[in-house]
Amino acid sequence: xxxxxxxxxxxxxAKKKSPAKRTPRAAFAVATNQKKSTAERAKAFVExxxxxxxxxxxxxxxxxxxxxxxxPIKVRLAALQSLQAASFSVIDFEPFRExxxxxxxxxxxxxxxxxxxRVLGIxxxxxxxxxxxxxxxxxxxxxxxxxxxxxxxxxxxxxxxAEAYSxxxxxxxxxxxxxxxxxxxxxxxxxxxxxxxxxxxMRDKDEDREIRQISAAALQAIKPKKFQEHARExxxxxxxxxxxxxxxxxxxxQFGDEKAVAKDEQLLKQVDKLGKGKxxxxxxxxxxxxxxxxxxx
Numbered sequence: 001x002x003x004x005x006x007x008x009x010x011x012x013x014a015k016k017k018s019p020a021k022r023t024p025r026a027a028f029a030v031a032t033n034q035k036k037s038t039a040e041r042a043k044a045f046v047e048x049x050x051x052x053x054x055x056x057x058x059x060x061x062x063x064x065x066x067x068x069x070x071x072p073i074k075v076r077l078a079a080l081q082s083l084q085a086a087s088f089s090v091i092d093f094e095p096f097r098e099x100x101x102x103x104x105x106x107x108x109x110x111x112x113x114x115x116x117x118r119v120l121g122i123x124x125x126x127x128x129x130x131x132x133x134x135x136x137x138x139x140x141x142x143x144x145x146x147x148x149x150x151x152x153x154x155x156x157x158x159x160x161x162a163e164a165y166s167x168x169x170x171x172x173x174x175x176x177x178x179x180x181x182x183x184x185x186x187x188x189x190x191x192x193x194x195x196x197x198x199x200x201x202m203r204d205k206d207e208d209r210e211i212r213q214i215s216a217a218a219l220q221a222i223k224p225k226k227f228q229e230h231a232r233e234x235x236x237x238x239x240x241x242x243x244x245x246x247x248x249x250x251x252x253x254q255f256g257d258e259k260a261v262a263k264d265e266q267l268l269k270q271v272d273k274l275g276k277g278k279x280x281x282x283x284x285x286x287x288x289x290x291x292x293x294x295x296x297x
Contacts, residue, residue: 024048045078049085189218
């Protein structure tokens with residue numbers, strides 16, 4: 001009987017070719033073409049950042065997209081992202097730098113919150129004086145505010161001037177919200193003239209705990225001797241909150257005057273007592289304190 005042979009002919013599957021990567025020039029053409037979809041344009045801008053600075057014309061076209069409020073916001077944000085990436089090529093970007101910053105100043109008042117905050121962040125890191133002025137105006141007159149007060153204070157902290165300290169002190173006295181008060185105190189943490197504010201808040205038991213801890217840390221940095229005095233009072237107060245005492249103990253352990261602490265028998269006895277009868281956090285910091293400044297009992 002004849003054997004029927006099966007076909008051994010191989011079938012080959014054609015490999016799909018991956019699409020050729022488009023050139024930066026081609027990507028830029030898509031990014032600036034208003035007939036293309038928003039998604040296509042946004043992707044193209046991010047794809048080839050250096051194309052935005054290949055010529056005066058390409059830079060101007062990109063800046064026009066960024067400042068044009070009629071353009072889709074996703075495309076404008078992508079244009080900004082592309083320019084930020086291009087700015088890392090410092091030498092190539094330098095001829096366009098002033099035009100770029102001038103355009104960012106133009107759109108500080110943009111109605112889109114995300115774009116506005118990104119632009120403010122870039123200009124603040126550049127220590128731009130016009131931006132600092134606008135942020136201060138917004139803190140003094142809420143109707144002119146570009147961002148919430150707490151965000152404005154964060155941005156001003158990149159390059160603090162005396163006027164910012166003055167405004168921050170006013171906010172601490174009459175805060176628009178708790179977040180703004182905290183940010184104002186963080187900004188003042190480098191201002192030695194604000195030490196009395198931190199002293200008062202650190203000792204105020206009716207104050208928010210986080211505010212007191214921020215104040216303690218700031219006082220320790222700008223007036224360490226004053227901090228040590230107040231930290232001692234906090235530790236000797238048997239009615240003080242555990243977390244505040246733990247903060248005072250931790251700071252004194254690391255930064256306290258070793259000679260002064262070693263001679264303070266009342267303080268050493270109190271810390272030993274705290275280490276035996278308080279919370280786990282206080283016990284831990286008390287042990288570390290005594291290991292450094294005294295003898296564990």
